[in-house]
Amino acid sequence: MTHSRGLRFLAICIGAIWIAAAPLASAQNVNPTGVLREKVKPSLVAVKYTWANELQSRELVAAGIVVGDDGLVMFPLTMVTPLLIPDDQMKDFKIVIPSDTLDETEIDAVLVLRDERTGLAFVRPDPNSTSNAAVQWKPIQFVDALPQVGDPLYSVGLLPKTSGYRAFVTSAAMSAPLRGPVPQELVDGDLAGVGSPVFDAKGDAIGYVPMQGNQGPLLDNPEQPDDLPMVYSPAKMFVPASDFLWSLSPEPSADKPLVIPWIGCMELNGLDKELAEFVGLTNVPAVQIGDVVPNSPADRAGLKTKDIIIKMNGQPLERGDVPAEVQEILARKIMKMKVGDIVTLTVIHDRGDVPRDVTVTLEERPKQPHSARRFYAKDLGFVVREVVFIDTYHRKLPPSAEGVVIAMLRPQGPAAAAKLEINDMVTNMNGNPVTDIDEFKKDYQDFRTQNPRGAVVLVVSQLDGREQTINIQPPEEDGLSGGSGGGN
């Protein structure tokens, strides 16, 4: 910290000299940070959207970087994490262009892609918007270049909304490369906030700042409106462009939805040193398969639970900083491949086995909860969604098992009062088997039309596989409007 303050002080002094001696020196070598801030500022925007679920809505803002001539903006995936936020709950995207002198400009935008492989998301100005101002976008071009340890670095980011989205610049020096599923570079000094670009001494954009420590992606955290974590406990790590450049080229497009490949090994465990020695794999990075999903690509290729993978496509596995990272690196490598790609894994099952090659053809990953369609039974206060692979997997049911899954409950609502729980899988409603979300929605609405105040009896399968009969009494008051569709 002390060192970085010193650097900043130095930068300010140099700035003063430069003003005094402007005709004598070029901007580039006298005031690199000031020049960089001005150069980068037009490329820094805020990305704003409304996360609206069936019960409430909230506006979120994060830092974004313009990366395309047409206003394509990349921002941290954690703002729109698929693990938390279903596809249809993100609305009213805006690209906010800050200004030092005027009000911010808001551009209507659309979500282009959530790229789980690189941890980035993308928005683009809405081509159908009639109110968007004409903007001359100034994209940042990332380059695959990494300075040496000790070389200077700079980062330019935006302060939170409460500080007027002012651009700020920081300086640091390369400190150490770290190994892991997402390679990260440790710096000595300060980086700007999450989602900010990082530059080398030449001013080339060489990476961006990911989530870390107590740094969140939000630029307007309502719980801590005056918090400035990027100032008081700055980021110390960045992701090099080499890790995400391929996510930008070809440019992401909403017309080409991401298809993530899948091998069908649900659990992978990096061998620790002790186990590696025990099975004769000293100094060989290796991963043990914890569970092969029946009828998955891995299963059909003949991989077995407890097989130990020692090579991928003939190459030794990549080592992480700790054993647990070997499997994450492997899993991420597979994730970055394409459906239909063929992967050759070299495995042993027991100590002393002759390694055997298993060839797996990657298939499309099963549907995830965030893309499942939903329906809100408003009068009883529960939201159901489609059953997806993970629901049947957890319950040890065949993937063909039918039903719908409770995705949300209104606190204190009739369903919550009847002890219905999130993740319960509804297999039967009012004596009729539940087949899918469409049938459920239709059956529910028909039942409500015929029995405006009828109790609803659900049979649910809990996460532990136990079943339960839930008798939900409708609310006493008027206004039983039946369910409302919330799905796509």
Next chain:
Amino acid sequence: MKHLVALLFCSIQSVLLAGCQGVAEPYPQATPQRVTAVIAKISPAVVRVDVAIAEYKDGKQNLIRGNGSGVIIDDQGRILTNYHVAGRAVEIYVILANQERVPAHLIGDDHWTDLAIIQMDPDAVRKRQITFSYAPLGESSTLQVGQDVMAFGTPYGLARTVTRGSISNIDRTLYDAMDEMNIDGYETGDFSNWIQMDVPINPGNSGGPLVDLSGNVVGINTRGGGQNLNFAIPIDTAKPVIRAILQSATKTKKGTVTRSDLGMDLLPLHELESFYDVGIDQGVLIDSVDRIGPAADAGARSQDILLSVNGVPTNVRFPEELAAVRRRLAVLPVGQPITMTVKREKQILNLTAIPVPLEGNLGEEKAFSHWGVTLRQVTRPYAVTNQLDDVSGVWITSESEGEPVERAQLQIGDVIHSINSKPVKDLAGFEDLYNHSIKQKDDRVLLEVQRGRDTFDAVLEVKKYAPATEPGDS
């Protein structure tokens, strides 16, 4: 408001009694004479129970000291108390009304009813010529709401404490709170309802007798709901448990109650009769069928209505009726086929099931100190609720920091399926393989471990991380 209701009831009753001279009292009242007579009769049979209970924590067996109450029930010096007082006790002393302190031991216990029987050491009693009396067991089925009762015990260790109040309810089910009622994870209350009373009891009263004004034990004080809301186990629930424990106990094995199980959850049908198209007070809903168990083997399904077992109706309309049906199912002979008559939609089906012995979720637990771990047997219910493929293996309940199991990054809840590639069937099987490994002086041990759906190998660095203590003390 409750006070007001109780007072009103008392005053109306007084008027009625006054107007009905010569009519027998429905139950003996707490007159000063009766109260002193009951105290004189019962007090010499009430003991304070000081225990050291085995608790498995941090990879070791530890002793937890505590105290409760008990009542001597025969001339052999046998004492009835709560499971949560003396069950799992490895060291017991009782303090009699005459303040003599006598060693005792556990005869048997039953967590399902929260009861345990201990016995004073006969040699100590004889040698020290200790005298005591025992309390007669009455009947709880004839208790009436409003009846005066007295509690004897040692709240907060304060021996020879007597409190007084009346019965508030004779058939209380704590059905909705069953999960929260368990004793350190051991199920309790499935097979009985409770006596609710306003008699003040506090921690330490547990295991002491609830006595009517005839001086008979009608319940065992067990749970406090706070202030004037307390619960006792009816003595009619306790009597068969006492018999079963005493019959099954031997010098080397503690007594237990053998019950059978069909592996299914039942749900009262109240408000669901028309939905399932059954008559009022007909059958009980099978809410869930264990993935592994007799009901599943018999082809029973959740949503079947169980109408009868071996022709005897199993009607449960209200939660209060559930314990009685569970008790009836629990006495079906293990291993002998029974007929479950179920209604499935419009059909009536007769299914044949073979009851298995009832097990709780928590199996037997032991410490294996050389590896720094405590483990439990995987029981059938544990396997069912944890989605295990079968009823085998042992699971980690605690670990000692810095010792082999913790060093191998195993976690509480992990199931161990094999040691050095030899399968672990149960806790005894694990113990054999563990002892063998220690005898072999294995430096390293290979375990196969299951964590959720994940199966992996782990190596214990025994030589490097085992504690300095002598091995073999499991």
